[in-house]
Amino acid sequence: MNNANCTFNFEPAAWIPFRDKEVLERVRKIKRENMEKHPNPDFKIKIVPDVNSIWIADMFTRIKESDEQDKKVVMILPNPAPTTYETVAELINRFRVNCRNVYTFIMDEWADEDGNVAPVTYKAGFAYSFFKYFYSKIDPDLRMKRENCYTPTTENIKYYSDLITEVGEGGADICYSGPGWTGHIAFIEPDAPEFACDSVEEFMQMGSRIVTLHPLTIAQNSLHGVFGCSGDIANVPPKAATIGPADVVRCRNRMEMHALTTMGTMSSWQRMISRLVLYGPVTPKVPASILQLLPTTVYVSEEIAKEFECWERIGY
Numbered sequence: 001m002n003n004a005n006c007t008f009n010f011e012p013a014a015w016i017p018f019r020d021k022e023v024l025e026r027v028r029k030i031k032r033e034n035m036e037k038h039p040n041p042d043f044k045i046k047i048v049p050d051v052n053s054i055w056i057a058d059m060f061t062r063i064k065e066s067d068e069q070d071k072k073v074v075m076i077l078p079n080p081a082p083t084t085y086e087t088v089a090e091l092i093n094r095f096r097v098n099c100r101n102v103y104t105f106i107m108d109e110w111a112d113e114d115g116n117v118a119p120v121t122y123k124a125g126f127a128y129s130f131f132k133y134f135y136s137k138i139d140p141d142l143r144m145k146r147e148n149c150y151t152p153t154t155e156n157i158k159y160y161s162d163l164i165t166e167v168g169e170g171g172a173d174i175c176y177s178g179p180g181w182t183g184h185i186a187f188i189e190p191d192a193p194e195f196a197c198d199s200v201e202e203f204m205q206m207g208s209r210i211v212t213l214h215p216l217t218i219a220q221n222s223l224h225g226v227f228g229c230s231g232d233i234a235n236v237p238p239k240a241a242t243i244g245p246a247d248v249v250r251c252r253n254r255m256e257m258h259a260l261t262t263m264g265t266m267s268s269w270q271r272m273i274s275r276l277v278l279y280g281p282v283t284p285k286v287p288a289s290i291l292q293l294l295p296t297t298v299y300v301s302e303e304i305a306k307e308f309e310c311w312e313r314i315g316y
Contacts, residue, residue: 017182017190018285027275032305042295051259051299060091066101074103074168076175079126085134092138099144103167106130107186109152110237115210117154117241124226127151152241161207161247171250178257179277181220181269183286187242189214190285203284207244259301274304
């Protein structure tokens with residue numbers, strides 16, 4: 001057969017944020033054995049069998065040290081992560097760790113079409129999940145003050161970045177994150193009009209705000225448990241409140257996690273965007289790519305590190 005007849009050339013759909021075919025093909029072909037290599041020695045990539053356990057250990061250790069050393073620890077946290085936070089809370093209770101010095105900032109929250117941020121009572125909300133599965137699980141005599149736990153609101157989102165900087169005395173101590181299907185951190189979305197900019201440098205100075213969600217982000221979240229894992233895209237809010245790139249830049253430590261699969265199967269929307277975040281160009285078109293410029297530890301699961309091609313006998 002003529003090889004020319006085996007090729008079908010096309011341009012990626014216009015709504016896809018990053019469409020450079022040469023770059024996409026390059027990162028798509030990166031082998032598992034080459035994935036821990038990066039030209040920035042401060043951008044450390046490690047492939048591990050269990051990313052979540054490392055997150056739990058890191059978070060608990062920082063909280064324990066804040067008690068033992070009587071020093072403030074300020075964390076930017078993703079949600080929902082109920083099993084992770086329940087486990088950390090159990091360790092806190094088991095080892096009687098006092099959380100008096102712990103300050104938390106939820107990195108994002110849902111908003112309606114007019115930019116009104118979801119209340120803490122919204123069951124699909126990130127604040128709801130945080131307080132139910134972390135804060136309330138810590139014994140009352142060990143728990144941090146309620147006012148130490150910050151969440152984005154309609155009222156504070158314009159100065160949420162200022163709060164992080166003030167409480168963290170320059171920035172948070174740690175930001176835990178993982179890329180969405182668009183390559184976002186929190187809900188820092190590519191192609192969102194609210195994050196329009198002319199350069200990477202300008203992008204990295206932008207703070208918290210209300211943002212219009214990308215269709216891929218809405219599709220991704222329709223597969224999440226809080227929305228029924230059923231593709232119910234009309235049930236996912238159209239906007240969100242989010243931290244900005246500047247909040248990530250100002251953190252003293254960053255831990256990025258690439259480990260999401262579909263209900264524990266081999267199927268994952270994260271496998272390709274992980275490679276683009278880690279090895280593609282630094283660009284607002286792939287927001288999490290800015291981590292390549294910063295001291296960051298990235299943990300990638302073996303499932304996400306799998307090489308992929310045309311698996312023609314496998315369906316959805």
